[in-house]
Amino acid sequence: MRQAFFRRDVLAVAQALIGCVVSCDGCSGMIVETEAYHDSEPACHAYVGRTARTQTLFGPPGLAYVYLSYGVHALLNAVCEPEGVGAAVLIRALEPLAGIEQMAARRGLPAARVRELCSGPGKLTQALGVGLDDNGSSLTDGRVVIRGRPRRLGDPVVQRDRRIGITKATELPWRFCLEGSRYLSRPVGGAWAAGGYRPEAPLADGAVALLGGAGVGAGGTTGCC
DNA sequence: CATGGGATTGACT
DNA sequence: GTCAATCCCATGC
Numbered sequence: 001m002r003q004a005f006f007r008r009d010v011l012a013v014a015q016a017l018i019g020c021v022v023s024c025d026g027c028s029g030m031i032v033e034t035e036a037y038h039d040s041e042p043a044c045h046a047y048v049g050r051t052a053r054t055q056t057l058f059g060p061p062g063l064a065y066v067y068l069s070y071g072v073h074a075l076l077n078a079v080c081e082p083e084g085v086g087a088a089v090l091i092r093a094l095e096p097l098a099g100i101e102q103m104a105a106r107r108g109l110p111a112a113r114v115r116e117l118c119s120g121p122g123k124l125t126q127a128l129g130v131g132l133d134d135n136g137s138s139l140t141d142g143r144v145v146i147r148g149r150p151r152r153l154g155d156p157v158v159q160r161d162r163r164i165g166i167t168k169a170t171e172l173p174w175r176f177c178l179e180g181s182r183y184l185s186r187p188v189g190g191a192w193a194a195g196g197y198r199p200e201a202p203l204a205d206g207a208v209a210l211l212g213g214a215g216v217g218a219g220g221t222t223g224c225c
Numbered sequence: 226c227a228t229g230g231g232a233t234t235g236a237c238t
Numbered sequence: 239g240t241c242a243a244t245c246c247c248a249t250g251c
Contacts, residue, residue: 037232043232044232045232048248048249051248052247053246053247053248067232067246069231069232069233069234070230070231070232070234070243070244070245071231071244071245072234072243073233075232075233092232120233120234121232122233122234123233123234163232164233165232165233166231166232167230
């Protein structure tokens with residue numbers, strides 16, 4: 001993937017990354033779930049501005065932002081938007097494609113349990129062998145790379161949902177999932193459905209303001225790598 | 226310098 | 239469903 005792909009609106013990139021392929025150290029998987037984060041909203045690490053921790057987020061697009069979550073898990077993000085804007089797409093789940101034996105070994109699971117290898121942001125970094133050392137590396141030609149979506153698969157149908165596992169800006173529907181995928185960290189709608197949110201429902205005022213002209217619609221999409 | 230809170234997972238009830 | 243593990247870093251004294 002070229003750097004220009006990541007220089008765009010972070011919501012457009014989060015949507016377009018669905019169906020793309022992440023590779024590292026001989027292992028790879030298709031992205032089936034992402035979340036967008038932007039320095040204009042409080043759930044984003046970059047909301048507090050430039051610090052030693054968030055330096056990578058404000059760097060040039062196409063870098064990997066890897067940080068430690070809960071002191072346990074390394075989480076992989078793709079830095080987006082022009083340099084100086086703190087924005088990134090969190091890669092939340094992959095459908096394993098290659099190197100399944102090695103990924104299973106890293107996860108401590110039998111290779112037959114493919115569904116559990118990469119169905120979560122901490123799981124997929126463990127499976128791929130992505131660590132904090134990869135923070136700041138290039139996703140276009142580094143150890144961890146993101147390639148375009150296989151043409152033969154056609155355009156994926158992407159569903160929107162609220163982001164998972166955060167306590168701030170929970171109203172923003174900035175989670176993107178491949179429709180029908182069995183490799184998601186959690187189902188679309190899931191626990192949030194009880195809260196009354198539906199992808200086709202009107203967005204809250206704050207969400208509309210933040211979404212601006214991104215034009216990401218519920219249901220079908222035509223994102224292109 | 227001390228403190229508290231996470232963009233989570235897996236084990237256990 | 240609940241809950242501990244575990245550690246970096248932003249914040250506040």
